[in-house]
Amino acid sequence: MYTARTFDLPELKGLSTKQIEVHLALYEGYVKHTNLILETIKKLRSEDAEKNAFVINELRRRLGFEFDGMRMHEYYFEQFEGGSTVASPEGTLRKLAGERYGSWEDFIGHIKEVAGTRGIGWVVVYFDVVAGALHTAFVNDHELGQLTGLPVVLAMDLWEHAYMVDYVPAEKKTYVEAFLENVNWTVVEARIKS
Ligand SMILES: [Fe+2]
Numbered sequence: 706m707y708t709a710r711t712f713d714l715p716e717l718k719g720l721s722t723k724q725i726e727v728h729l730a731l732y733e734g735y736v737k738h739t740n741l742i743l744e745t746i747k748k749l750r751s752e753d754a755e756k757n758a759f760v761i762n763e764l765r766r767r768l769g770f771e772f773d774g775m776r777m778h779e780y781y782f783e784q785f786e787g788g789s790t791v792a793s794p795e796g797t798l799r800k801l802a803g804e805r806y807g808s809w810e811d812f813i814g815h816i817k818e819v820a821g822t823r824g825i826g827w828v829v830v831y832f833d834v835v836a837g838a839l840h841t842a843f844v845n846d847h848e849l850g851q852l853t854g855l856p857v858v859l860a861m862d863l864w865e866h867a868y869m870v871d872y873v874p875a876e877k878k879t880y881v882e883a884f885l886e887n888v889n890w891t892v893v894e895a896r897i898k899s
Contacts, residue, residue, distance in 0.1 A: 706743055707775065709736040712782040718789075719883025724870035731866055732782070735774035735847075742768050773847035777827055780860035784888050792890035797897050798858070801832070805839045812839075813885065816861070819843050820881045825864045831855035832897045858896045859888070 709732065714725060746764050749757040792799045792809065802812035819828045822843040831840045831852050839858065844850045861884055868880035 706740050707736050709733045710779055710782075712786055714782065714785050715788040717785060717883075717887045719871070719879070719886060720868075721871050724868065727870050728778075728862075728867060729782070732775070732778035735771055735778060738771040739768070739775050742771055769848040770846055773851065777829075777844075777847050777857075777860050778862070780857050781862050784859070784892055786892060787889045789887050790889050790891045792894060796894050798890065798894040801837075801839050801897070815841055816859070816885070817878075817881055820861060820863060820877075822863075826850075827863060828859075828861040829857055830859035830893075832858050834898070856896055856898055859893050861885075 712729070716722075717725065742764050746761055749761050749764075754761070792802075799809055802809050806812040806815050816828055816830065819841050822828075824845060826843055826845040826849075827847065829842050829844050829851070831842065832838075833840055833852070833855050840852060840855065842850055842852055861881070863877070863881075865874060868877065868883075871883075872880050
């Protein structure tokens with residue numbers, strides 16, 4: 706049903722090829738397991754939906770983890786495609802960041818602050834069409850705490866697998882810096898839809 710995407714990634718600053726390869730392999734695992742859950746539910750329902758109800762229910766609960774794991778990694782790797790760029794000075798992203806956080810620098814500072822949240826998950830910047838404003842949230846695992854219906858603008862993976870080929874856990878802040886240095890902000894800005 707879903708096919709793992711490939712990404713045209715440049716050489717990254719502070720993130721090795723090995724690190725990215727390991728991470729892409731994990732991404733492919735989420736695609737595989739999303740398909741596996743969907744196929745297994747279908748099979749169990751066709752065999753005996755009533756008898757298999759408990760297992761089907763548990764698989765349905767698990768779908769959000771695998772699906773969001775797949776989709777969040779697609780947002781993540783896409784952001785490196787084309788290489789790092791500076792956010793357009795007159796662009797929507799810089800304007801919204803200024804309105805919400807005071808300045809571009811404050812916006813970046815806020816992302817780093819949220820990245821300091823203990824535990825594994827993601828820092829996600831969303832655009833709320835209703836409020837016409839950015840939101841920055843910490844999402845546990847891949848799915849817990851997502852703000853419903855809001856397009857993802859920036860997705861920063863803060864699972865240890867995202868950086869532990871290159872860094873140790875105490876160096877998470879260095880990884881955050883490396884991540885931000887490699888972002889193609891043009892890709893990020895294009896995700897803002899009104
Ligand atoms: Fe990841």
